[in-house]
Amino acid sequence: MTNKIETAKTDTVLSVRDLRTEFRGDRGPVRVLDDISFDVGRGKIVGLVGESGSGKSMTALSLMGLVPKPQGHVSATRMDLDGTDLAKLSPDGLRRIRGRDISMVFQEPMTSLNPVRKVWEQVGEPLAIHQGLKRRDIRARVLEMFEMVGIPDPKARLDAYPHQLSGGLRQRAMIAMGLICEPKLLIADEPTTALDVTTQAQILRLMQDLRDRVGTSIILITHDLGIIAEMCDEVNVMYAGQIIEQANVFDLFERPSHPYTRGLLASIPKATEQRSSHRMPSIPGMVPNLAKLPPGCRFSPRCGDAMPICLQKEPGLADLGRGHNARCWLHLPHDATTQREAS
Ligand code: SF4
Numbered sequence: 001m002t003n004k005i006e007t008a009k010t011d012t013v014l015s016v017r018d019l020r021t022e023f024r025g026d027r028g029p030v031r032v033l034d035d036i037s038f039d040v041g042r043g044k045i046v047g048l049v050g051e052s053g054s055g056k057s058m059t060a061l062s063l064m065g066l067v068p069k070p071q072g073h074v075s076a077t078r079m080d081l082d083g084t085d086l087a088k089l090s091p092d093g094l095r096r097i098r099g100r101d102i103s104m105v106f107q108e109p110m111t112s113l114n115p116v117r118k119v120w121e122q123v124g125e126p127l128a129i130h131q132g133l134k135r136r137d138i139r140a141r142v143l144e145m146f147e148m149v150g151i152p153d154p155k156a157r158l159d160a161y162p163h164q165l166s167g168g169l170r171q172r173a174m175i176a177m178g179l180i181c182e183p184k185l186l187i188a189d190e191p192t193t194a195l196d197v198t199t200q201a202q203i204l205r206l207m208q209d210l211r212d213r214v215g216t217s218i219i220l221i222t223h224d225l226g227i228i229a230e231m232c233d234e235v236n237v238m239y240a241g242q243i244i245e246q247a248n249v250f251d252l253f254e255r256p257s258h259p260y261t262r263g264l265l266a267s268i269p270k271a272t273e274q275r276s277s278h279r280m281p282s283i284p285g286m287v288p289n290l291a292k293l294p295p296g297c298r299f300s301p302r303c304g305d306a307m308p309i310c311l312q313k314e315p316g317l318a319d320l321g322r323g324h325n326a327r328c329w330l331h332l333p334h335d336a337t338t339q340r341e342a343s
Pocket of ligand 1: 258259260297298299300303304305306307310315327328329330
Protein backbone atom coordinates (compact mmCIF):
# COMPACT_ATOMS: atom_id res chain seq x y z
CA MET A 1 0.00 0.00 0.00
CA THR A 2 1.88 2.98 -1.25
CA ASN A 3 -0.55 5.85 -1.12
CA LYS A 4 -1.02 8.38 1.62
CA ILE A 5 -4.58 8.26 2.88
CA GLU A 6 -6.70 11.19 3.94
CA THR A 7 -10.04 10.07 5.21
CA ALA A 8 -11.70 13.49 5.27
CA LYS A 9 -13.42 14.06 1.94
CA THR A 10 -13.08 17.79 1.74
CA ASP A 11 -13.02 18.03 -2.02
CA THR A 12 -15.34 15.60 -3.78
CA VAL A 13 -15.41 15.24 -7.56
CA LEU A 14 -18.12 12.60 -7.75
CA SER A 15 -20.90 11.97 -5.28
CA VAL A 16 -23.29 9.10 -6.01
CA ARG A 17 -26.35 8.45 -3.87
CA ASP A 18 -28.94 5.68 -4.17
CA LEU A 19 -28.00 4.63 -7.70
CA ARG A 20 -30.31 1.93 -9.02
CA THR A 21 -30.17 0.29 -12.42
CA GLU A 22 -32.85 -2.08 -13.66
CA PHE A 23 -33.34 -4.12 -16.80
CA ARG A 24 -36.62 -5.30 -18.17
CA GLY A 25 -36.80 -9.09 -18.01
CA ASP A 26 -39.41 -11.60 -19.23
CA ARG A 27 -40.72 -11.84 -15.67
CA GLY A 28 -40.53 -8.17 -14.74
CA PRO A 29 -37.69 -5.78 -13.98
CA VAL A 30 -34.39 -7.11 -12.65
CA ARG A 31 -32.47 -4.71 -10.42
CA VAL A 32 -28.80 -5.14 -11.30
CA LEU A 33 -27.61 -2.25 -9.08
CA ASP A 34 -29.26 -1.39 -5.80
CA ASP A 35 -28.59 1.39 -3.31
CA ILE A 36 -25.13 2.31 -4.65
CA SER A 37 -23.67 5.32 -2.80
CA PHE A 38 -20.04 6.42 -2.80
CA ASP A 39 -17.79 9.45 -3.25
CA VAL A 40 -14.62 10.08 -5.22
CA GLY A 41 -12.29 12.75 -3.85
CA ARG A 42 -10.34 15.07 -6.15
CA GLY A 43 -7.09 13.42 -7.20
CA LYS A 44 -8.02 10.16 -5.47
CA ILE A 45 -8.08 6.62 -6.82
CA VAL A 46 -11.20 4.77 -5.72
CA GLY A 47 -11.49 1.04 -6.31
CA LEU A 48 -14.56 -1.00 -7.17
CA VAL A 49 -13.76 -4.65 -6.50
CA GLY A 50 -15.86 -7.79 -6.71
CA GLU A 51 -16.48 -11.02 -8.59
CA SER A 52 -17.86 -11.09 -12.14
CA GLY A 53 -21.48 -10.06 -12.10
CA SER A 54 -21.15 -8.05 -8.88
CA GLY A 55 -22.08 -4.80 -10.67
CA LYS A 56 -18.69 -3.06 -11.05
CA SER A 57 -18.86 -2.47 -14.79
CA MET A 58 -22.59 -1.73 -14.64
CA THR A 59 -21.84 1.03 -12.12
CA ALA A 60 -19.39 2.54 -14.62
CA LEU A 61 -21.83 2.27 -17.54
CA SER A 62 -24.58 3.85 -15.41
CA LEU A 63 -22.31 6.82 -14.57
CA MET A 64 -21.31 7.21 -18.21
CA GLY A 65 -24.94 7.12 -19.44
CA LEU A 66 -24.11 4.02 -21.50
CA VAL A 67 -26.71 1.60 -20.14
CA PRO A 68 -28.64 0.35 -23.20
CA LYS A 69 -32.09 1.86 -23.55
CA PRO A 70 -34.99 1.20 -23.50
CA GLN A 71 -34.31 -2.13 -21.74
CA GLY A 72 -32.19 -0.49 -19.04
CA HIS A 73 -33.28 2.20 -16.62
CA VAL A 74 -30.98 4.19 -14.33
CA SER A 75 -32.16 6.29 -11.38
CA ALA A 76 -30.38 7.98 -8.52
CA THR A 77 -31.04 10.55 -5.84
CA ARG A 78 -27.79 12.14 -6.98
CA MET A 79 -24.88 11.51 -9.35
CA ASP A 80 -23.08 14.79 -8.91
CA LEU A 81 -19.96 15.26 -11.04
CA ASP A 82 -18.39 18.47 -9.79
CA GLY A 83 -21.70 20.34 -9.71
CA THR A 84 -23.44 18.60 -12.64
CA ASP A 85 -26.07 16.00 -11.78
CA LEU A 86 -25.53 13.21 -14.30
CA ALA A 87 -28.86 11.69 -13.26
CA LYS A 88 -30.71 14.72 -14.63
CA LEU A 89 -28.86 15.09 -17.94
CA SER A 90 -30.55 14.38 -21.27
CA PRO A 91 -28.84 11.94 -23.71
CA ASP A 92 -27.39 15.00 -25.52
CA GLY A 93 -26.14 16.46 -22.24
CA LEU A 94 -24.45 13.15 -21.39
CA ARG A 95 -22.80 13.04 -24.83
CA ARG A 96 -21.38 16.52 -24.19
CA ILE A 97 -19.93 15.43 -20.86
CA ARG A 98 -18.52 12.06 -22.01
CA GLY A 99 -14.90 12.35 -23.10
CA ARG A 100 -14.73 15.90 -21.74
CA ASP A 101 -15.53 15.68 -18.03
CA ILE A 102 -15.73 11.92 -17.55
CA SER A 103 -14.05 9.29 -19.68
CA MET A 104 -13.52 5.57 -19.62
CA VAL A 105 -10.74 3.12 -20.47
CA PHE A 106 -11.86 -0.44 -21.17
CA GLN A 107 -10.18 -3.80 -20.63
CA GLU A 108 -9.46 -4.60 -24.27
CA PRO A 109 -8.50 -1.54 -26.32
CA MET A 110 -8.94 -3.38 -29.64
CA THR A 111 -12.69 -3.47 -29.06
CA SER A 112 -12.77 0.32 -28.55
CA LEU A 113 -10.48 1.27 -31.44
CA ASN A 114 -11.52 1.34 -35.08
CA PRO A 115 -9.06 -0.96 -36.93
CA VAL A 116 -9.11 1.09 -40.15
CA ARG A 117 -8.44 4.54 -38.69
CA LYS A 118 -5.05 5.92 -37.71
CA VAL A 119 -4.45 5.96 -33.99
CA TRP A 120 -3.88 9.72 -33.71
CA GLU A 121 -7.23 10.50 -35.34
CA GLN A 122 -9.03 8.32 -32.82
CA VAL A 123 -7.09 9.50 -29.79
CA GLY A 124 -7.69 13.11 -30.82
CA GLU A 125 -11.38 12.66 -31.59
CA PRO A 126 -12.60 14.02 -28.21
CA LEU A 127 -10.77 17.28 -29.04
CA ALA A 128 -12.60 17.54 -32.36
CA ILE A 129 -15.95 16.82 -30.68
CA HIS A 130 -15.61 18.93 -27.54
CA GLN A 131 -13.18 21.69 -28.46
CA GLY A 132 -13.58 21.93 -32.25
CA LEU A 133 -9.81 22.06 -32.78
CA LYS A 134 -8.26 21.96 -36.26
CA ARG A 135 -6.59 18.73 -37.43
CA ARG A 136 -3.09 20.21 -37.15
CA ASP A 137 -3.66 21.29 -33.55
CA ILE A 138 -5.24 17.96 -32.65
CA ARG A 139 -2.25 16.09 -34.08
CA ALA A 140 0.15 18.24 -32.05
CA ARG A 141 -1.84 17.65 -28.86
CA VAL A 142 -1.99 13.88 -29.48
CA LEU A 143 1.80 13.91 -29.87
CA GLU A 144 2.10 15.63 -26.48
CA MET A 145 -0.21 13.04 -24.94
CA PHE A 146 1.74 10.15 -26.50
CA GLU A 147 4.88 11.59 -24.89
CA MET A 148 3.11 11.98 -21.58
CA VAL A 149 1.86 8.38 -21.46
CA GLY A 150 5.30 7.07 -22.41
CA ILE A 151 4.73 5.80 -25.95
CA PRO A 152 8.24 5.33 -27.36
CA ASP A 153 9.02 7.07 -30.67
CA PRO A 154 5.69 8.88 -30.42
CA LYS A 155 5.94 10.80 -33.71
CA ALA A 156 6.27 7.61 -35.71
CA ARG A 157 3.36 6.01 -33.81
CA LEU A 158 0.87 8.78 -34.68
CA ASP A 159 0.12 7.32 -38.10
CA ALA A 160 0.03 3.70 -36.95
CA TYR A 161 -3.13 1.64 -37.17
CA PRO A 162 -4.24 -0.14 -33.96
CA HIS A 163 -3.00 -3.59 -35.06
CA GLN A 164 0.51 -2.14 -35.53
CA LEU A 165 0.78 -1.40 -31.79
CA SER A 166 1.38 -3.92 -29.00
CA GLY A 167 -1.36 -4.46 -26.39
CA GLY A 168 0.52 -2.26 -23.90
CA LEU A 169 0.92 0.58 -26.40
CA ARG A 170 -2.73 0.37 -27.39
CA GLN A 171 -3.71 0.66 -23.73
CA ARG A 172 -1.38 3.66 -23.33
CA ALA A 173 -3.05 5.20 -26.40
CA MET A 174 -6.48 4.59 -24.83
CA ILE A 175 -5.36 6.26 -21.61
CA ALA A 176 -4.07 9.19 -23.71
CA MET A 177 -7.52 9.39 -25.35
CA GLY A 178 -9.23 9.19 -21.95
CA LEU A 179 -7.16 12.07 -20.62
CA ILE A 180 -6.84 14.26 -23.70
CA CYS A 181 -9.60 16.66 -22.62
CA GLU A 182 -8.31 16.61 -19.03
CA PRO A 183 -11.47 15.05 -17.57
CA LYS A 184 -12.43 15.43 -13.96
CA LEU A 185 -12.86 11.69 -13.66
CA LEU A 186 -11.34 8.73 -15.49
CA ILE A 187 -13.01 5.34 -15.12
CA ALA A 188 -10.60 2.48 -15.81
CA ASP A 189 -12.42 -0.85 -16.18
CA GLU A 190 -9.95 -3.71 -15.67
CA PRO A 191 -7.38 -1.70 -17.65
CA THR A 192 -4.58 -4.23 -17.26
CA THR A 193 -6.37 -7.57 -17.27
CA ALA A 194 -5.51 -8.33 -20.91
CA LEU A 195 -1.82 -7.41 -20.49
CA ASP A 196 1.27 -9.36 -19.44
CA VAL A 197 2.57 -8.84 -15.90
CA THR A 198 5.38 -6.41 -16.83
CA THR A 199 3.11 -4.24 -18.97
CA GLN A 200 0.44 -4.36 -16.25
CA ALA A 201 2.89 -2.87 -13.76
CA GLN A 202 3.92 -0.15 -16.26
CA ILE A 203 0.31 0.86 -16.98
CA LEU A 204 -0.55 0.98 -13.27
CA ARG A 205 2.52 3.12 -12.56
CA LEU A 206 1.50 5.38 -15.44
CA MET A 207 -1.98 5.85 -13.98
CA GLN A 208 -0.57 6.67 -10.55
CA ASP A 209 1.89 9.07 -12.10
CA LEU A 210 -0.84 10.82 -14.12
CA ARG A 211 -2.99 11.10 -11.01
CA ASP A 212 -0.05 12.70 -9.17
CA ARG A 213 0.91 15.05 -12.03
CA VAL A 214 -2.46 15.96 -13.56
CA GLY A 215 -4.64 15.43 -10.49
CA THR A 216 -7.23 13.33 -12.34
CA SER A 217 -9.54 11.36 -10.07
CA ILE A 218 -9.78 7.71 -11.04
CA ILE A 219 -12.34 4.98 -10.46
CA LEU A 220 -10.41 1.74 -10.84
CA ILE A 221 -12.49 -1.36 -11.49
CA THR A 222 -10.70 -4.62 -10.83
CA HIS A 223 -11.06 -8.07 -9.38
CA ASP A 224 -7.40 -8.06 -8.32
CA LEU A 225 -6.98 -7.28 -4.62
CA GLY A 226 -3.23 -6.79 -5.13
CA ILE A 227 -3.97 -3.90 -7.52
CA ILE A 228 -6.44 -2.44 -5.02
CA ALA A 229 -3.79 -2.54 -2.26
CA GLU A 230 -1.15 -0.89 -4.44
CA MET A 231 -3.26 1.72 -6.18
CA CYS A 232 -6.34 2.80 -4.28
CA ASP A 233 -7.08 5.36 -1.59
CA GLU A 234 -10.64 4.19 -0.99
CA VAL A 235 -12.28 0.86 -1.79
CA ASN A 236 -15.85 -0.26 -2.44
CA VAL A 237 -16.42 -4.01 -2.32
CA MET A 238 -19.38 -5.08 -4.46
CA TYR A 239 -21.52 -8.20 -4.23
CA ALA A 240 -24.69 -9.06 -6.16
CA GLY A 241 -25.38 -5.49 -7.27
CA GLN A 242 -24.66 -3.77 -3.95
CA ILE A 243 -21.72 -2.18 -2.18
CA ILE A 244 -21.27 -4.45 0.82
CA GLU A 245 -18.24 -2.75 2.37
CA GLN A 246 -16.50 0.59 1.83
CA ALA A 247 -13.47 1.99 3.60
CA ASN A 248 -10.10 3.57 3.03
CA VAL A 249 -7.67 0.98 1.78
CA PHE A 250 -5.82 0.61 5.10
CA ASP A 251 -8.99 0.02 7.11
CA LEU A 252 -10.31 -2.42 4.54
CA PHE A 253 -7.21 -4.58 4.67
CA GLU A 254 -6.60 -4.15 8.42
CA ARG A 255 -10.20 -4.36 9.65
CA PRO A 256 -12.31 -6.15 7.04
CA SER A 257 -15.77 -6.19 8.58
CA HIS A 258 -18.06 -7.99 6.12
CA PRO A 259 -17.73 -11.78 6.04
CA TYR A 260 -17.42 -11.62 2.22
CA THR A 261 -14.48 -9.21 2.38
CA ARG A 262 -12.88 -11.30 5.11
CA GLY A 263 -13.26 -14.39 2.95
CA LEU A 264 -11.67 -12.63 -0.02
CA LEU A 265 -8.71 -11.43 2.00
CA ALA A 266 -8.24 -14.76 3.78
CA SER A 267 -7.98 -16.59 0.50
CA ILE A 268 -5.41 -14.30 -1.17
CA PRO A 269 -2.51 -16.55 -2.21
CA LYS A 270 0.86 -16.06 -0.54
CA ALA A 271 3.46 -13.82 -2.22
CA THR A 272 5.37 -16.93 -3.25
CA GLU A 273 2.48 -18.09 -5.41
CA GLN A 274 2.00 -16.94 -8.98
CA ARG A 275 0.92 -13.36 -9.62
CA SER A 276 -1.89 -14.51 -11.89
CA SER A 277 -3.52 -16.23 -8.93
CA HIS A 278 -3.82 -12.88 -7.08
CA ARG A 279 -7.02 -12.38 -9.05
CA MET A 280 -10.37 -12.64 -7.31
CA PRO A 281 -9.95 -15.50 -4.82
CA SER A 282 -12.74 -18.03 -4.64
CA ILE A 283 -15.24 -18.35 -1.82
CA PRO A 284 -17.35 -21.52 -1.77
CA GLY A 285 -20.77 -21.12 -3.39
CA MET A 286 -22.07 -18.99 -6.22
CA VAL A 287 -23.04 -15.34 -6.66
CA PRO A 288 -26.88 -15.38 -6.63
CA ASN A 289 -28.97 -14.88 -9.74
CA LEU A 290 -30.15 -11.26 -9.52
CA ALA A 291 -33.57 -12.26 -10.80
CA LYS A 292 -33.92 -14.77 -7.95
CA LEU A 293 -32.24 -13.26 -4.90
CA PRO A 294 -32.39 -15.15 -1.61
CA PRO A 295 -34.53 -13.54 1.10
CA GLY A 296 -32.63 -11.38 3.59
CA CYS A 297 -28.90 -10.89 3.08
CA ARG A 298 -27.73 -11.65 -0.45
CA PHE A 299 -24.58 -13.28 0.87
CA SER A 300 -26.38 -15.51 3.41
CA PRO A 301 -26.22 -18.77 1.36
CA ARG A 302 -22.40 -18.49 1.41
CA CYS A 303 -21.89 -16.97 4.84
CA GLY A 304 -20.50 -18.96 7.75
CA ASP A 305 -21.68 -16.26 10.19
CA ALA A 306 -25.32 -16.20 9.08
CA MET A 307 -27.87 -15.67 11.86
CA PRO A 308 -31.62 -16.22 11.67
CA ILE A 309 -32.26 -12.55 10.96
CA CYS A 310 -29.91 -12.71 7.97
CA LEU A 311 -32.35 -15.07 6.24
CA GLN A 312 -35.29 -12.74 6.87
CA LYS A 313 -34.28 -9.12 6.48
CA GLU A 314 -31.87 -7.43 4.14
CA PRO A 315 -29.24 -5.50 6.14
CA GLY A 316 -28.57 -1.82 5.55
CA LEU A 317 -25.11 -0.27 5.76
CA ALA A 318 -23.66 -0.14 9.28
CA ASP A 319 -21.54 2.94 10.04
CA LEU A 320 -18.27 1.75 11.58
CA GLY A 321 -16.72 5.24 11.69
CA ARG A 322 -14.11 7.04 9.55
CA GLY A 323 -16.16 6.41 6.41
CA HIS A 324 -16.03 2.64 6.97
CA ASN A 325 -19.38 0.97 6.26
CA ALA A 326 -20.43 -2.68 6.09
CA ARG A 327 -23.75 -4.12 4.95
CA CYS A 328 -24.08 -6.80 7.59
CA TRP A 329 -26.29 -7.66 10.57
CA LEU A 330 -23.16 -8.43 12.63
CA HIS A 331 -22.73 -4.66 12.95
CA LEU A 332 -26.36 -3.57 13.13
CA PRO A 333 -28.72 -3.59 16.09
CA HIS A 334 -31.41 -6.17 15.53
CA ASP A 335 -34.42 -7.46 17.30
CA ALA A 336 -33.72 -10.57 19.39
CA THR A 337 -37.38 -11.57 19.08
CA THR A 338 -36.95 -11.94 15.36
CA GLN A 339 -34.05 -14.28 16.00
CA ARG A 340 -36.01 -16.36 18.51
CA GLU A 341 -38.99 -16.65 16.20
CA ALA A 342 -36.78 -17.65 13.34
CA SER A 343 -34.80 -20.25 15.28
FE1 SF4 B 1 -23.38 -13.04 6.90
FE2 SF4 B 1 -25.60 -12.20 8.06
FE3 SF4 B 1 -23.63 -10.49 7.62
FE4 SF4 B 1 -25.06 -11.43 5.59
S1 SF4 B 1 -25.81 -10.14 7.23
S2 SF4 B 1 -22.89 -11.24 5.66
S3 SF4 B 1 -25.47 -13.52 6.26
S4 SF4 B 1 -23.61 -12.28 8.97
